[in-house]
Amino acid sequence: MTEENRHVAFICSKGSLDMVYPALVMGWAALGQGIDVTLFFTFWGMDMIRKDRVENLEISAVANPSMKMSMMGVPGNLGIPNFIGIVPGMTAVATKLMKDKMTKLEVPTVPEYLAMLCDAGARLYACKMSVDMFNLKDEDLIDCVGSVVTASDFMDMTEGAQVIFI
Amino acid sequence: MATREIAGKTVQVDEEGFMTVPAEWSKEIAVEIAREEGITELTPAHWKVIDFCRQDGVASGKSPTLRRITTQAGVSTKDLFALFPKGPAKKVSRISGLGKPEGCV
Numbered sequence: 001m002t003e004e005n006r007h008v009a010f011i012c013s014k015g016s017l018d019m020v021y022p023a024l025v026m027g028w029a030a031l032g033q034g035i036d037v038t039l040f041f042t043f044w045g046m047d048m049i050r051k052d053r054v055e056n057l058e059i060s061a062v063a064n065p066s067m068k069m070s071m072m073g074v075p076g077n078l079g080i081p082n083f084i085g086i087v088p089g090m091t092a093v094a095t096k097l098m099k100d101k102m103t104k105l106e107v108p109t110v111p112e113y114l115a116m117l118c119d120a121g122a123r124l125y126a127c128k129m130s131v132d133m134f135n136l137k138d139e140d141l142i143d144c145v146g147s148v149v150t151a152s153d154f155m156d157m158t159e160g161a162q163v164i165f166i
Numbered sequence: 167m168a169t170r171e172i173a174g175k176t177v178q179v180d181e182e183g184f185m186t187v188p189a190e191w192s193k194e195i196a197v198e199i200a201r202e203e204g205i206t207e208l209t210p211a212h213w214k215v216i217d218f219c220r221q222d223g224v225a226s227g228k229s230p231t232l233r234r235i236t237t238q239a240g241v242s243t244k245d246l247f248a249l250f251p252k253g254p255a256k257k258v259s260r261i262s263g264l265g266k267p268e269g270c271v
Contacts, residue, residue: 005252025270032232034253107271108233116233119243 007036007161009154014166015047017059017098017110023166024113031120038161039117040154041145042127045166046134049126049141054111058095061085071097111142118144125149125157173198177263184265188224191263199261205250208261212249215241219262229259231269 008030010023027037047053061067062085069078071094084090102109108116118124126141128150138148149157167178167186173194178186185191196216200208208216218239222230232255236243250257259267 028232029255029270031247032253032255034251106233116236116243120247 004160005034005036007038007158009038009040009158009161009163011154011163011165012039012041012045012048013043015044015053015057017057017095019166020045020048020057020110021107021113023164024110024117026164027117027122028113028120031117031122036161037117037122038158039122039124040127040149040158041125042130046126046130046136048110048114049124049145050136051140051142054114054142055109057110058091059098060091061094062090067094071101114142114144123157125154127151127154180265182266184260185263186265188220188263191220195263196261199263203250203257203261204252205257205261209249211241211245215239215246215249215258216262219258219264223259223262223264229262229264229267231255231267231271232258233271234269 008027010027012020012023014020023039027039030037041049047057059067061080062082064085065079067080068074068076069080070076071080085094114124124145126136126145126148128148130136131148168181169176170179170183171177173192175190175192175195177190177195180186185195197208200206200212205212215235218235218241219230222234222238230238232243232246235241235258236246241249246254246258255267259265
């Protein structure tokens with residue numbers, strides 16, 4: 001049998017809390033089913049693998065029409081007005097609400113999830129251009145990141161893979 | 167409902183081959199399904215996982231997720247993936263005679 005194993009690669013380009021979970025959840029599900037998983041972090045997605053930021057990812061209510069007052073216990077589908085979202089502290093409130101929901105559902109935190117993926121055999125890479133742009137060094141990144149690679153390296157290592165951009 | 171014979175016993179299975187009646191499970195069945203899944207020998211480390219799944223699955227009526235196994239049975243993610251290589255999620259449930267795991271984590 002020389003049939004190649006299924007391989008899913010996620011390009012993680014966002015750093016807000018709601019956008020970092022999809023790759024983690026799907027990546028973990030894929031690993032559980034024996035599928036090879038690669039995660040490539042670029043741009044704001046670098047926040048997921050920066051030691052100084054990964055613990056403090058946030059979500060903002062500004063310009064987020066899907067975030068309704070119901071999250072704060074107000075019945076119905078009333079949106080959170082953008083002007084409330086810009087009040088200092090609102091991002092922290094929205095973040096806390098989301099994190100509390102996740103905890104209640106026993107969803108692991110982002111650092112925990114990354115460690116799980118790593119232990120389960122996922123390969124994690126940081127984008128060279130983003131590392132240069134944000135003036136980062138290897139030691140600024142969490143330990144499970146394999147290496148810093150270029151866009152063409154990524155193309156080479158994901159030949160035949162299903163690529164998902166987030 | 168389909169049936170199949172495993173380790174000399176006829177058991178009920180669903181269309182994906184998961185056993186549907188946990189009470190029909192036996193250790194001999196586990197050994198045989200494990201072999202089908204490419205695990206030639208079930209070691210005490212394997213049994214630690216299977217025993218937990220049996221106990222948890224029979225009590226709750228559903229297969230524990232991988233995350234539940236690692237946090238509740240005290241088996242590390244690394245070990246779990248090493249014990250049941252190439253996709254522990256379905257393998258563990260199948261060997262433990264439980265249904266497909268339903269949770270996302």
